[in-house]
Amino acid sequence: MIDVAGAGIGFVLMLGLMFIGLHVATALFIVSALGCVVYLGVPTLMSFGENAWGVLNDFIMTAIPLFILLGEILLRAGITERMYNSLSDWLSRFPGGLLHTNIGASALFAAVSGSSVATAATIGTVALPAFRSRRYNERLVLGSIASGATLGILIPPSINLIIYGAITNTSIGRLFAAGILPGFGLAGLFMVTIAALCIWRPEWAGLREERAPLADRLRRLGALMPPFFIFVVVMGSIYLGWATPTEAAALGVVGALVLAAGNGKLTFAMLHSAFEATIRTTAMILLIILAAFFLNFVISILGIPQTMANFVAETGATPLMTMLLLTIFYLILGCFLETLSMMIATVPVVVPIVVALGLDPVWFGIYLVIMMEMALVTPPMGMNLYVVQGVRGGGPIRDVVIGTLPFLAVRIVFVAAIIFWPEIVLWFPNLMFN
Template sequence: MEIVELAAILIVLLFAILASGMWIALALAGVGLVAVMTKVATPPGQVLATSIWAASNSWDLTALPMFIWMGEILYRTRLSEDMFEGLAPWVQGLPGRLLHVNVVGCAIFAAVSGSSAATCATIGRISLPELLKRGYDIKLALGTLAGSGTLGLLIPPSIIMIVYAAATDQSIARLFIAGVLPGVMLATLFSGYVMIWALLNKDRMPPPDPVTSFANRVVASRHLIPLILLILGVIGSIYGGIASATEAAVVGVFLSLVMSWWMGSLDWANFRAALLGAARTSCMIAFILAGAAYLTAAMGFTGIPRALAEWIGAFNLANWQLLTALTFFYVMLGCFLDGISMVVLTTAVIMPLVEKAGFDLIWFGIYVVLVVEMAQITPPVGFNLYVLQGMTGRNIFSIASYTLPLFLLMCVAVGMVIAFPQIALWLPSTMFDAR
């Protein structure tokens, strides 16, 4: 069978299985089994065992359940409420006022969550009732929340960065720090849009709140102390060389448990719910990684990745043309798959093209996270859209339309990272290569 025909059959089969509602992990493994069986001399069972063991036997993946557990613990504390009280007085003087809490709050919570959906849900649970009660535009409130929630993927610690690092054998610590400046850049773009919108639509803004004195702002900032200490404990331990990314995840769990106990939120019911929630999410991701590892190994036996790389290479595409094609590819894929599945599913096919083009794999990881962020707010499988639909009851396509301006800003961010790679590479080269 010709490789092109086999690739087409496998793609059609994959989407057919996914459309049937089967678990993503089983869909990936099933397509992998079909691919391996096309090679008569290849034992499917042996490939299954070795590929899944190789994908699972990674010390770096230990950080995954730890960071997920940390986010589950924080989700059940008063940390997000305190963050709103601490941030609100400082943003009241900006055009857009409390709408900036969505952006800044998501950016800060992303530094202790690692999940886009968890960031969106946690900040939305606190900010939306306050914004609606004060008369802020519901469309802009939902749009900024859905878009800013994606910062949970980019600002470290990021679950999807851990998955990418494990799939491509890259340094988690380097990836984490590479996401800092792009994350700040994207949050700045979002806040800039809020200010411009507020200046152009003054009639749709609620009356301003009474001016808060500087002293009262400082007093309100005490609510941010626990969050700042947690960020310093987790991120500072990595960048200070005290702990690896895996060890820092354990530090984060310990600190979040201590803070939860200190705030009075740690009881047996919350502890059990956080542990079970982390276990379910971690098992789901591990299952997807196992299925994707089998499919990756099977693709290697078929020779499809190599043939695809040679086929695309024959077009002699410039790097910017290749990246443009990959951007459209990931956005389209994001209409059907979640971010983690996108990363593990495409690694085997995309990496040969990326390496042949000479891209830095740390930089490419940040690029991938940015385009996966875009997929988080594209229907019909946009996780942040589902989160907000569950919170507000609004149609998912309506929420997607509110998020369109922020989606376009993400396109701008992707273009900036492509045009200026040092946005992602300057911090890792400064902090690690100088040692």
């Protein structure tokens, strides 16, 4: 069994390789291979092929490209713009006006796309032109889009929750159920934050919108039905026991194709671009997962999880102290690592420690995803900052960073809340799954 010093050296080496720009999968495999050669011998390294075959033939992995394809089809079917306009009819009357629409649209699109980056790009493209002539505070506009889009990896179906569940052997259905209240709860807190800021500084809320007639608002309300339909099909089939997450993802794709056909967008060109984007993203994610599973295999043989758990037990650290240290650790790590890399690199070591302390792995999965959300909007590696800045097309990126700060503060408070009251996360999955 490897000691704590050896495990620490391997972990620092892995992070160092990522920091210098090496591809995540390559960094993971190099550390795994070194662990095999130094501690276990070359024959263990030769088992990589068998390990890879087992991982890629896991049925749950098929859900990843299916959920990516679902988001790509909806993105190209023109559903998002109509959804945004419909939400603006009803949310723009609150203090903050159209800023609430950014959060509401992000939450709804997140509930069908499973990706924060896709949500940021889509909502940013639709929303930013609507603000340019209305004198809203630009930083708050950019911050609301970047922060609202982070909900894409928390509100189910979430690709990151699927990956976490696959690595830790945790129920995907319970993880999805656990993400619903925190996801929509954070969306509500973001909207409360916007209202409070705009009551404090009314000039940030831009020009007062003239309310559309009730008949027009009711007619445009139908634009909310497509994303709601997909959400019900996917999540309902899982919770009613009619389908596994992978089968539910396939049902969602079929539903998205029907919606695209109804909008007159189902063409060979659209399908080609959706398939191409899906293949590119899936290849990147599965390569990382493949290397992560092999690393997980190696550290399990080396006994690193047991060593780290014993080390934490010997230090006498309480669960609360451990979670506070992990929160600081993830806040710092999120400044330098991409979110998926951060999760893949730390889960094999951290989760056994958390479980040994008596914490629920479902709860920790939601906690980890919220910490990953923070990483999406913290410089210098915050991906959503660059996506929104790219859609914006000019100006200093510090405007986007400053705009996200109020929402980042809300998220830190929310993390503290779920640490002290885990029932916020666990109540609904416990109710659904008895």
